[in-house]
Amino acid sequence: MMREALGVVELLVFPGFLFLSWLALYFEWVDRKFYAKLQYRYGPLYTGPKGFLQPFADFVKLLAKEDIVPAAVDRFLFTLTPILMLALAFYALFYVPIVPMVRNVAFGAFEGDLILVIFVLTMVGFLKFLAGWGSTNRFSAVGAVRTAFQLLGYEIPLAVVLLTAGMGAGTLNISLIAQKVASNGILASALLPALAISIVCFQAELERIPFDIPEAEQEIVAGWLTEFSGRRLALFRFATDLELTLAAALTAALFLGGPYGPAIPLIPVQVSYFLWFMFKTTVIVMVLANIRALFARLRIDQMVHFSWRHLLIAAVAEAIFIQVLLAAGVIA
């Protein structure tokens, strides 16, 4: 009975919905604050210590704004897409090890959950297309088509590098991959190119500079998001924060060992999981923010060509490299 009670707590509170929500808002704060520092700005400042509560305040403010549904939109898609996108972003995070509690793996972990998470990532991209398509607005239409092209560009390299980590570890269970990577230095260093590729792909998945082509605000207002306002926009924003969390947590788990790492003396194992997880993911979010500050926006054809001609070839080459190492018996 104790285990069941702990399971419910793990699902709803820690590291379930409540903690994931906090984590998403925390990563948005890290992203904004670090991005601002790189541009010699202050970033969020007034709400809470160093503006820590600003993302939460923004979320509640947006939730409380008037929700306008334009007369011509597809009402079904207009309501379905924000809810489903938030649900999928929450859902995928239950398969990524954050702070393993009851079963010492991620809450929903099973053999093959990596493929499920890749599927969810594709579904999120497809929902963005549907949201723009259901808006019946020119700006949304252009944004939605760009989202679809971008999805075709980054999806395959991303899937290949994520699966490469699975190949190297000999399993498709994200938690077991993380354990294997954390305990095998050769595998972890052989996966470093895959880490770089996956960070670039996630930057495109999250539609951040230089891949913010689908919502390029100087050209097409807000792209596929143009018609959304009030609580629907708040849900999309929150889902994007959760996606950022998913990107950081998944990258950390597959290529850096996630919450698993050398035990820190004198503290319980769960606390060391928490500290390792926060350290690794915060560094990844900072790298993502750094890329955002360094580059200017690409054109959509440049983005698609870049990902098919360079990113995909690099991803397949990395996969071959890992297979050669496996065949040669270097990775035990």
Next chain:
Amino acid sequence: MVLELLTSPPVIFFIAVIVSILIFLWGGMIAAKGEKTSGKLAPYACGEDFPPERFRVDVRRLFIYGLYFLIFDAFALIFALSFAKPGVFPIIFAVLALIAVIVMLPVKWYE
């Protein structure tokens, strides 16, 4: 038993949808209720007169990329299922896919 049920994929997804709907409904409860005017319900167009429209996707172009997508999705799936037997066959398969992308990409299909 209860734990197995709780950690099964459909149950987690169901609870995630419920949580999302609750946040959505909470937003509806605290949201400001404004007056619906015809200007407010028109599509956003920066003051210009754009009628609402459904767009058409450029099928030819999307078809080409869709074809590549299919090839590599099949590649990724077979690759994913090869993990029990690493070595020669996944490498040959990956090299074939790599040759396909290097040879096929410069070809102009639709001009």
